[in-house]
Amino acid sequence: MTRFLTLALLCGTALAQLPDAPVPAGVRFSDYATPSMRQPEPRSHKPLWALAGVVAFDTVAGLYDAHETTHGLHDGSGYVEGNPWLIGTHPSYRALEARNVLQMGLAATPGLLSWAWRRKPLAWAFLVGPVVDGVKHLQGARAWVALEK
Secondary structure (H helix, E strand, O other): OOOHHHHHHHHHHHHHOOOOOOOOOOOOOOHOOOOOOOOOOOOHHHHHHHHHHHHHHHHHHHHHHHHHHHHHHHOOOOOOOOOOOOOOOOOOOHHHHHHHHHHHHHHHHHHHHHHOOOOOHHHHHHHHHHHHHHHHHHHHHHHHHHOOO
């Protein structure tokens, strides 16, 4: 019995001397939280306004390209559309605009999704898609203008 009491006394004093779990000073939960546990950063509207601007540029360039292509195809010169994807070699104005809207949507969707998912650097990077599409429209329209001269 004395052995049991001695063992209980030793265990009791050993357990009583254990310190609480140490906590370093100045440590916050956010220092150890993963990005999915943190609050999302506030959504800035600047990338959305920039996306609206490049989509407007792409739309105007597409309208100009469709106008010049339609004039070039119907003047009897025998030329055909250089990009027949989805519309053939002698498309109508509506077919050209439908394809332009589809291409613009494909180019602008990654930027819009990046903005919606609060990935600001990606939203800025994906603005290049509609700009490149608009520049290609301007190149195509200028080629038709050069053929008409």
